[in-house]
Amino acid sequence: MTLRGRILLLSFFAACALAAYGVYWWHETVLDDLVLEESPYAGALLDEVVAYLKPDAPDRAGAEKRLLEMPEWDRDRIIAALAAYPDKERHLVAIGAARKVRDRPIPRAVLARLAVEDPDPKIKEAAKKALNGDPP
Numbered sequence: 001m002t003l004r005g006r007i008l009l010l011s012f013f014a015a016c017a018l019a020a021y022g023v024y025w026w027h028e029t030v031l032d033d034l035v036l037e038e039s040p041y042a043g044a045l046l047d048e049v050v051a052y053l054k055p056d057a058p059d060r061a062g063a064e065k066r067l068l069e070m071p072e073w074d075r076d077r078i079i080a081a082l083a084a085y086p087d088k089e090r091h092l093v094a095i096g097a098a099r100k101v102r103d104r105p106i107p108r109a110v111l112a113r114l115a116v117e118d119p120d121p122k123i124k125e126a127a128k129k130a131l132n133g134d135p136p
Contacts, residue, residue, distance in 0.1 A: 040084070045078060046081055050063075115127035
């Protein structure tokens, strides 16, 4: 093998090693993103929305308004988190906010799940109406 052939072969192996290293780190980044997406949402923004839902005087309209002012990613995750609680008021806020953004995948999935799985018939009916775009 000539010197030129050896240099080309080594260059090829170096390029393959760099590409493999890049794919490895890309894969790690994608896995990190998937873990973040699947982890339960918690934080100050969720606490802000829950603060409107005091047991003695819940303010559903205020909670929905604050929820709709948030960035999409946070808003969608908070809608899913509110629907996961067993509290009826939180479900109603999640349905009210998801109704306005039902074209997004996460709120649509939340509405579908509540329409099928929720034990309260009032919540089921509200979720079905929101999913179909009917008025509340």
